[in-house]
Amino acid sequence: MQQKVAVYRKESFNAAHRLNNPLWDEEKNKIVFGKCNNPHYHGHNYDLIVKVIGIPDSQTGFVMDLKELSDIIQNNIVEKFDHRNLNEDCIEFKGLNPTAENIAIVIYNILKEKINPSLDIQVRLYETDRNFVEYPHHI
Numbered sequence: 001m002q003q004k005v006a007v008y009r010k011e012s013f014n015a016a017h018r019l020n021n022p023l024w025d026e027e028k029n030k031i032v033f034g035k036c037n038n039p040h041y042h043g044h045n046y047d048l049i050v051k052v053i054g055i056p057d058s059q060t061g062f063v064m065d066l067k068e069l070s071d072i073i074q075n076n077i078v079e080k081f082d083h084r085n086l087n088e089d090c091i092e093f094k095g096l097n098p099t100a101e102n103i104a105i106v107i108y109n110i111l112k113e114k115i116n117p118s119l120d121i122q123v124r125l126y127e128t129d130r131n132f133v134e135y136p137h138h139i
Helices: 026-037 066-081 100-112
Strands: 005-017 042-054 120-126 132-135
Touching: 005 066, 042 066, 042 100, 066 100, 100 120, 100 132
Parallel strands: none
Antiparallel strands: 005 042, 042 120, 120 132
């Protein structure tokens, strides 16, 4: 029986956002989102860890070439989100509140299309040193 192995790649990007629900009034947005509702936005230095799970290739020994994974993340995530205002500059968040949870789901969906479908992936996104999310959470 061949054993599955997980490999990880860490990348970083910096982005601004504002948490806001346009269906709520200003007061409710301030109560629910606090400082994150600043109308002038605020930013984070995001750390992204992508986990890829699969059976190592019999010829290379790789689950996935980590240089290839790095290139996919750089070309499809970092270039898209780095030094951007997620609310204003990124179509992915038009109508989607750019919470860490939603950012992780968006990143997962983008990467899943670019990585061999025989491999499982998981995204871990650190918004701060103490706050992070994983999607999907069950891998």
